[in-house]
Every structure is written in structure tokens, then in C-alpha cells.
Amino acid sequence: MNEAIPLSEVLELERCARRDAERRLDAANADLASALAELQSAQSKLVHSDKLACIGQLAAGVAHEVNNPVGYVSSNLNTLGEYVADLLRYINACRTLVIDCANEGRTIVESARNVETLADAIDLDNVVGDIEALLAESNEGLSRVRKIVGDLRDFAHVDGPDLALHDINQLIDKAISVAWNELKYKADIVKEYADLPPVACFAGRIGQVLLNLLVNAAQAIVDRGEIRIRTGQDGHDVWVDVSDTGCGMAPSTIERIFEPFFTTKDVGQGTGLGLHMAYQIMRSHDGEIRVHSEVGMGTTFRLQWPISGPTEGNKVDDDANAR
Numbered sequence: 001m002n003e004a005i006p007l008s009e010v011l012e013l014e015r016c017a018r019r020d021a022e023r024r025l026d027a028a029n030a031d032l033a034s035a036l037a038e039l040q041s042a043q044s045k046l047v048h049s050d051k052l053a054c055i056g057q058l059a060a061g062v063a064h065e066v067n068n069p070v071g072y073v074s075s076n077l078n079t080l081g082e083y084v085a086d087l088l089r090y091i092n093a094c095r096t097l098v099i100d101c102a103n104e105g106r107t108i109v110e111s112a113r114n115v116e117t118l119a120d121a122i123d124l125d126n127v128v129g130d131i132e133a134l135l136a137e138s139n140e141g142l143s144r145v146r147k148i149v150g151d152l153r154d155f156a157h158v159d160g161p162d163l164a165l166h167d168i169n170q171l172i173d174k175a176i177s178v179a180w181n182e183l184k185y186k187a188d189i190v191k192e193y194a195d196l197p198p199v200a201c202f203a204g205r206i207g208q209v210l211l212n213l214l215v216n217a218a219q220a221i222v223d224r225g226e227i228r229i230r231t232g233q234d235g236h237d238v239w240v241d242v243s244d245t246g247c248g249m250a251p252s253t254i255e256r257i258f259e260p261f262f263t264t265k266d267v268g269q270g271t272g273l274g275l276h277m278a279y280q281i282m283r284s285h286d287g288e289i290r291v292h293s294e295v296g297m298g299t300t301f302r303l304q305w306p307i308s309g310p311t312e313g314n315k316v317d318d319d320a321n322a323r
């Protein structure tokens with residue numbers, strides 16, 4: 001027959017077992033917390049490196065964009081240099097004529113003929129007519145370069161911790177300008193901007209979301225299509241729609257697009273982080289990103305967030321994410 005174990009011993013055994021289980025649970029929790037912290041920091045590094053990769057790719061496009069105006073501005077300057085040399089010769093001939101006139105006109109006819117021959121030789125009418133056009137075109141080219149470089153600088157610039165008021169329509173224009181090399185062969189861009197009040201946001205991060213939506217839209221278009229960008233206000237919120245006439249998505253794809261590393265693109269073309277980042281960035285603005293898409297019918301993404309920006313708690317979260 002079994003000897004009865006005293007109740008106090010049973011209770012003590014049970015207490016020990018519980019303490020042991022609690023210790024193990026605590027240890028497992030601590031391991032989990034540190035694994036989570038490591039994952040979060042790895043994720044934020046990845047998001048940051050993806051931003052750099054994205055800007056790197058776009059910078060290559062921008063370099064290509066800048067090349068064209070720089071090419072014609074320098075060619076114009078060469079032509080202008082030749083014109084200036086011709087004009088100096090012409091001015092010298094005129095001066096000789098003037099001096100000859102002062103010398104009582106003995107060689108005046110010969111000098112005048114000289115001036116005329118030279119005017120023909122250098123095609124003076126053409127030179128005079130072209131100078132203005134070349135200068136105007138060169139100026140336009142240089143302003144284009146200045147604008148492209150400025151827009152890229154704004155995008156590459158990492159936000160400070162401060163939320164600031166921005167003109168969202170202008171921010172979209174900058175994103176279009178930075179992504180232009182990816183867009184121009186694929187789509188006509190149609191803008192339907194509403195008059196918007198200044199909107200509180202982290203401009204670099206919202207710009208990053210817009211860039212990814214624009215590049216995704218262009219990549220979804222096979223030959224040539226349309227990308228339509230609309231903005232508007234809904235109560236206390238601002239919204240931006242980016243629509244394309246591209247391939248669209250099946251419901252099974254739509255379900256997964258915000259997952260990190262989900263991509264249907266070839267290796268090297270997409271990392272699958274763009275929309276995941278967009279989702280995080282919109283959440284950190286107390287906003288959201290929604291999608292409507294049908295295979296063969298195109299896709300619309302909508303960004304929406306409060307005009308007054310995220311609440312205090314989220315601002316802190318967002319700053320932590322940025323580090």
C-alpha cells in the first residue's frame with residue numbers, strides 16, 4: 001500500500017514546479033523580446049538600405065536626365081564661342097571702316113565691301129538671329145538641371161525628427177521629376193490636383209511612398225499607358241490616388257502585397273519592400289494605404305492621412321523607426 005504523502009509536501013513540490021516553470025517562461029520571454037528587438041532593428045536597417053538602393057537607382061536615371069540638357073548646353077556654348085569669334089572679326093572690320101571714313105574716305109568703298117563680304121561669309125543675319133535662341137535654350141537647360149538636382153537632393157535628404165507642413169501637390173511633382181526616367185517611356189502622366197491646405201508630414205518618407213507607387217505603376221504597364229494622380233481632401237484627411245492602366249492584380253496577389261519581400265518581379269528588379277515600407281510609413285502618419293485592382297483593368301492605390309499629421313505617440317514611434 002502506498003504511503004500517503006503529506007499535503008504540505010505536495011504543496012511544496014507544486015510550488016517548486018511552478019517557480020521553475022515561471023523562471024523558464026521568463027527566460028523564454030526575455031529571449032523572445034531580444035529576438036524581436038534584433039528583428040526590428042534589422043528591419044529598420046533593411047528599410048533604410050532599401051531607401052538608399054531606391055534612391056541610387058533613381059539617381060542613375062536622374063544622371064541620364066541631366067546628361068541631355070548638359071549636352072545641348074555645352075554644344076550651344078561651343079557654337080556661341082564660334083559666333084563670338086566671328087562677331088569680333090566683324091566688329092574689327094567695322095572699326096577699320098570707321099577709321100577710314102575719318103581719313104577722308106579714300107579707301108572707304110573698299111572697306112565697306114570688306115565689311116559686306118565678311119557679313120556674308122559669317123552669315124551675319126543668321127548669327128544675330130540665333131544668338132538669342134541659343135542663350136534662351138541654354139538658360140532653360142540649366143534651370144532644368146538645377147530643378148532635377150534640387151528635387152533629388154530633397155528626396156535623398158533624410159528627414160529631421162520634426163514634422164513639417166508641406167504642399168503635397170508639390171511633393172508629388174518632385175516625385176514625378178525624380179522618377180521621370182522610369183515613367184516617360186511607359187506612361188502619359190495626368191494630374192488632377194485639388195487645392196490643398198499645407199499638410200503635416202515627414203516629407204522624405206511620404207516622398208518615398210509616392211516614388212514607389214509611381215515606379216510600381218510604370219512597371220505594371222507593358223507597352224504604354226496612363227498614370228493618373230489625383231489629390232483631395234476628405235474631412236480632416238488628405239488623400240492621394242495613384243492609378244495606372246497596367247496589368248492589375250489577382251486577389252491572391254493583393255492579399256500579399258504588404259508582406260515584406262513579397263514581389264512578383266524578376267530577381268534584381270524588385271526587393272518586395274516598397275509597399276511594406278509604404279504601409280509602415282502611412283501607419284506612422286496615423287494614415288492608411290488602400291488598393292483597388294483587377295487583372296487587366298489597372299490598379300489604384302490611395303494614401304490617406306490626417307492633414308494635421310500623426311498624434312504625439314506616433315511621432316515618437318516614427319522617430320524611433322528612423323534611427
Ligand SMILES: Nc1ncnc2c1ncn2[C@@H]1O[C@H](COP(=O)(O)OP(=O)(O)OP(=O)(O)O)[C@@H](O)[C@H]1O
Pocket residue numbers: 212216217220244246247248249253257262263264265269270271272273274275276299
Ligand atoms: N501598380 C501595380 N500594378 C500591379 N501590380 C503591382 C502594382 N504595385 C505593386 N504590385 C505588385 O505588388 C508587388 C509588391 O510591390 P512592392 O512595391 O512592395 O515591391 P516590388 O515593386 O516588387 O519591389 P521594390 O518596390 O522593393 O523594388 C509587386 O511585385 C507587384 O506584384
Ligand SMILES: [Mg+2]
Pocket residue numbers: 212215216270274275
Ligand atoms: Mg515597388
